[in-house]
Amino acid sequence: MSIRVSVLIALLSVLLVLAGLWVGANVDLLPLQASTNAPVYDELFQVLFSIGTMLFLGVLGLLIYTLVRFRRSSGDLGDGAATEGNLPLEIVWTAIPAVVVLFVGLYSYNIYERMGGMVPLSDHGAMHGMAVGEENGNAKVWAGIGAAPGLSPAVSVDVTAMQFAFIFRYPESNIVSGQLHVPEGQLVQLHMQANDVIHAFWVPQFRLKQDIIPGQPTVLAFTASRPGTYPIICAELCGLYHGAMHTSIVVHGRESYEQWLTENTPPPVTA
Amino acid sequence: MANSISPHATHLQPQGWWRYFGFSIDHKVIGIQYLVTGFFFYLVGGVLAGMIRTELATPISDYLSREAYNEILTMHGTVMIFLWIVPVVNGAFGNYLVPFYVGARDMAFPRLNAVAFWMIPPAGILLIGSYFIGGAAQSGWTAYPPLSLTTPATGQVVWILSVLLLGGSSILGGINFIATILKLRRPGLKLMQLPMYCWAMLGTSILVVLSTPVLAGTLILLAFDIVAHTGFFNPVQGGNAVVYQHLFWFYSHPAVYIMVLPAFGLVSEILPVHARKPLFGYTTMVYSILAIVFLGLIVWAHHMFTSGTPPWMRLFFTIATSFIAVPTGIKFFNWLATLWGGKIALNSAMLFSCAFILNFVLGGITGVALAQVPFDIHVHDTYFVVAHFHYIVYGGTVFVIFASVYHWYPKFTGRLLNEPLGTLHFVLTFIGFNLCFGPQHWLGINGMPRRVSEYDPQFTLMNQVSSAGALLMAISTLPFLFNVIYSAFRGELAGDNPWRALTPEWLTSSPPPVENWHGPAPHVEHPYGYGMVDPA
Ligand SMILES: [Cu+2]
Ligand SMILES: [Cu+2]
Numbered sequence: 001m002s003i004r005v006s007v008l009i010a011l012l013s014v015l016l017v018l019a020g021l022w023v024g025a026n027v028d029l030l031p032l033q034a035s036t037n038a039p040v041y042d043e044l045f046q047v048l049f050s051i052g053t054m055l056f057l058g059v060l061g062l063l064i065y066t067l068v069r070f071r072r073s074s075g076d077l078g079d080g081a082a083t084e085g086n087l088p089l090e091i092v093w094t095a096i097p098a099v100v101v102l103f104v105g106l107y108s109y110n111i112y113e114r115m116g117g118m119v120p121l122s123d124h125g126a127m128h129g130m131a132v133g134e135e136n137g138n139a140k141v142w143a144g145i146g147a148a149p150g151l152s153p154a155v156s157v158d159v160t161a162m163q164f165a166f167i168f169r170y171p172e173s174n175i176v177s178g179q180l181h182v183p184e185g186q187l188v189q190l191h192m193q194a195n196d197v198i199h200a201f202w203v204p205q206f207r208l209k210q211d212i213i214p215g216q217p218t219v220l221a222f223t224a225s226r227p228g229t230y231p232i233i234c235a236e237l238c239g240l241y242h243g244a245m246h247t248s249i250v251v252h253g254r255e256s257y258e259q260w261l262t263e264n265t266p267p268p269v270t271a
Numbered sequence: 272m273a274n275s276i277s278p279h280a281t282h283l284q285p286q287g288w289w290r291y292f293g294f295s296i297d298h299k300v301i302g303i304q305y306l307v308t309g310f311f312f313y314l315v316g317g318v319l320a321g322m323i324r325t326e327l328a329t330p331i332s333d334y335l336s337r338e339a340y341n342e343i344l345t346m347h348g349t350v351m352i353f354l355w356i357v358p359v360v361n362g363a364f365g366n367y368l369v370p371f372y373v374g375a376r377d378m379a380f381p382r383l384n385a386v387a388f389w390m391i392p393p394a395g396i397l398l399i400g401s402y403f404i405g406g407a408a409q410s411g412w413t414a415y416p417p418l419s420l421t422t423p424a425t426g427q428v429v430w431i432l433s434v435l436l437l438g439g440s441s442i443l444g445g446i447n448f449i450a451t452i453l454k455l456r457r458p459g460l461k462l463m464q465l466p467m468y469c470w471a472m473l474g475t476s477i478l479v480v481l482s483t484p485v486l487a488g489t490l491i492l493l494a495f496d497i498v499a500h501t502g503f504f505n506p507v508q509g510g511n512a513v514v515y516q517h518l519f520w521f522y523s524h525p526a527v528y529i530m531v532l533p534a535f536g537l538v539s540e541i542l543p544v545h546a547r548k549p550l551f552g553y554t555t556m557v558y559s560i561l562a563i564v565f566l567g568l569i570v571w572a573h574h575m576f577t578s579g580t581p582p583w584m585r586l587f588f589t590i591a592t593s594f595i596a597v598p599t600g601i602k603f604f605n606w607l608a609t610l611w612g613g614k615i616a617l618n619s620a621m622l623f624s625c626a627f628i629l630n631f632v633l634g635g636i637t638g639v640a641l642a643q644v645p646f647d648i649h650v651h652d653t654y655f656v657v658a659h660f661h662y663i664v665y666g667g668t669v670f671v672i673f674a675s676v677y678h679w680y681p682k683f684t685g686r687l688l689n690e691p692l693g694t695l696h697f698v699l700t701f702i703g704f705n706l707c708f709g710p711q712h713w714l715g716i717n718g719m720p721r722r723v724s725e726y727d728p729q730f731t732l733m734n735q736v737s738s739a740g741a742l743l744m745a746i747s748t749l750p751f752l753f754n755v756i757y758s759a760f761r762g763e764l765a766g767d768n769p770w771r772a773l774t775p776e777w778l779t780s781s782p783p784p785v786e787n788w789h790g791p792a793p794h795v796e797h798p799y800g801y802g803m804v805d806p807a
Contacts, residue, residue, distance in 0.1 A: 029712075029716050029717075030717070040645075041649060044643070044645055044646055056632060059607070059628070059629065063628060066607065070610065070611065070614065070615050072547070072616045077771070078614060079547040079548070079614065079801040080547045080548035080612050080614050080802055082549055082801065083549065083551065084550075084552075084553065085553065085555070086608070089608070090552050090555050093600065093604035094597060094601055098594075101596050101597060105590055105643075111645045112585075112643075112645040115645055142579030145648060196417065198512060202720065207649040208648065209577050209652070210577055211577045213578060215506025218579050233718065233720055235720040236415075236652055237341075237721075239341075239421070240409075242341075243722075243724050243726065
C-alpha cells in the first residue's frame, strides 16, 4: 500500500468519524425529555446513533465505490484476482465489531445502572410500602426500571391496567383517577397490576416502559422533570381496543400538585 | 440409494408439467413446489400488509373492523414467516441446491422430503380457512397468553394446528438436510470444500431441529389451556404467562436465523459468480455460521426486557445478543472483500444482493441498539421494532430471495429473466421498501406502539409516507410476476451455464435431468475457483 493511499484511508476514516459525531449531535429524532431518565437515555441514543451512522456510511461508501470501480466492462470475460482470504485483514474486521460491541455493552451497562435498572428482583426493599402486594401475601414483586430499594418515594400510586384503561389509585388520599397526576422533581413509585391480559405502561417523553403482566405485581419508579401533559400508552397488544388504550400523565409544579390533591380528595366516608 | 443411478428412477418420475402438482420425490421438483407455493403465500401476506397500511393511512380506525385488523396483523406475520420465508429460503433453495452441492442425485430421504412439502398446503389452507369459520386468530403471531386464551378460541386453535404442521414440516426438512449434507457427500468431497450455502443449511437445520420442538411443545400446552382449560400459562389458575414467553422465544429468536442464515448462504453463492472472484475468507465464513448458530440459541430473552426479567438475565442476554454482531460483521466484510477487485456484473441478482448488504447492515445496527436493555426499554413493542425486523427479514432475506430467483431462474427453466424488467423490479422494490420502513424508526421512537389500528394524528404524515412505500412495493411485484411468467415461454435461451459459474449445479444441463447428471457427478473441489482454474 503506497503512502498516498494510506493517508487517504486515514483521512476518510477521520471524516467518517466526524460525520458520525456530527449526526449524533445534531440530528434529533427523540421526543421531549420530561423525566430525569430521559437525558440519560438520550445520551446512550446519541452515542449509538453516532456509531451506527459511522458504520452505515462506511459500508455504503465502500460498497458504492467497489461497485463503480470494479464494474465489469462489457465483453470482458476474465476473472478478478484470485484472492481467497487475508488473515490479518480478517482479524481486523473481527476486531472492529468486537471492540465496538464491547464498548457499547459496557457503556449501556453504565447507562442502565444510572437509570436504576440493576435492582435485584423480589427485593424486600421494593416490597416496602407495597399496597397491592400486601393482598397477595407472599407474592413476588417484580422491579421495573428505577425501582431502587430503600428509596422512599414522595408519591406512591397503585396502577391497575385492564382492557382498555389504566386506573390510578392514590392510597393516601383515596383519589381514583383515569389520569396520572404527579409532582415535578419528586420520586414517584407505581405499583402496577393487571388482572386480564398483559398490558404495558409507556411514557415516550420519560423513555420508560414496563409490561404489566397478570400474576406479577410490578414496581416502577421515575422522577418527572418538566411540567406538562404527556401520553401514557399501552404498548402490548391487549385486544380489540389496544390502539385506543392510552391516557395521559400530568406533571404538576409543586403547588399545583397540592392543589390537585386537595381538590380531588374525596370527603371521608362517615359510617 | 440416492448416490447410485437407478435406471428405473426416470420411469417412476413423471416428466410432464403435472409433476409439479403431484407427489414427486425429485428434489428439484419439490424445490420448485416450495418456491411457487411460498410465492403464492407471499402475495397473500402482501395483500394483508396492504390492508394494514391502508388502515394506517389515516389516524382513526375506520377501514377495517377491529376484529379484522387484529386477525390480519396475526395472519400477516404468520403467513410471511411460516409460509413464505422459512419454506422458501430453506425448503425451496435448500432442496434444489443441496443435493447438487454435495454431489448427490437426491436428498437422503426423498419421500420424507415430499411429505414435508405436502404438509404446507393443508397448513396454509387451514390458516386462511380459519378466517371463514368463526374468524382467524387475533393475538398476533406471538400468541401471548393470557390474551390468546381470551380471544375467540376456534381461530386460535386452528392457528396452533397450522403452525404445528408447518413446524413439523420444517423439522422433517431439517433432519433431511443434516443427513444429506453429512452422509450423502460424493466420496472424497470434504466438508470444507462444500459451497457456503451447504454450511448455512447445516447450521440452520441444527437450529430447526433443536428449537422447533420447543415451539411445538409450547403450542400444545397453549392448546390445552384453550381447549381443556388447563392453566399452564394462565395466572388466574396459578400458571405463568412469562414462561410462555421464554419457551416461545427459545424458538422464535433462532427462527430469525432460520430465516437469515440460508440467505447469507445464498448471497455467498451469488456474489462470487457475478464478481468473478473466490468467496473471500471461506474458513472464517464457516466458523461465523457456527458461532451464529451457537449464540442464536442463547439470546432469546432479549425479547423480554420489559417483562420483569431479573437484572442478571437482562445483562447476560444483552451481552450474548451484542456478540452476534461479531460473526455477522465478519460475513459482511468478507462479502465486501469478495466484491473488491472483482469484475462485477451489475445485473438484477447483483443489485438485489448489494441492497441486501445495505439493508441488513442497517437492520443489524438497530439490532445491536435494541440488544441494549436501556435502549430497548423505550422502543420495545413500538414501530421502531417493526422497522428493525422488516429490515432484517424483508430488506435482508426477501431481497436475497429475489436475487436468487434472478440467479437460478436459468437453471430452473433454461431461460434468462429479462434484465431491464429486473432492474425496474429492483428500483421499485428498493425505493418502496425504504420509504415504507425507514420512517417507522422515527414513528416508534416518538411514541407510536406497534399492532395498533389508530394513532396520534401527529404521526399521520410519516404513516402516509410509509403507506405510499407499501403501495410502491405492491406495484414492484407486477414487473416481477410478468417477467417470471413471460420469460418461462419467451425468455432468452440461457444455455446450460449462462453465468460461467463453477458450483456443481451449473455443471449439468439447464434444467437438469431427473437424477441431476447424465454421467457421474462432477468432483468440485473449488466451487469458488474464479481466476484459478479454467471455467469448464
Ligand atoms: Cu393494554
Ligand atoms: Cu431475537
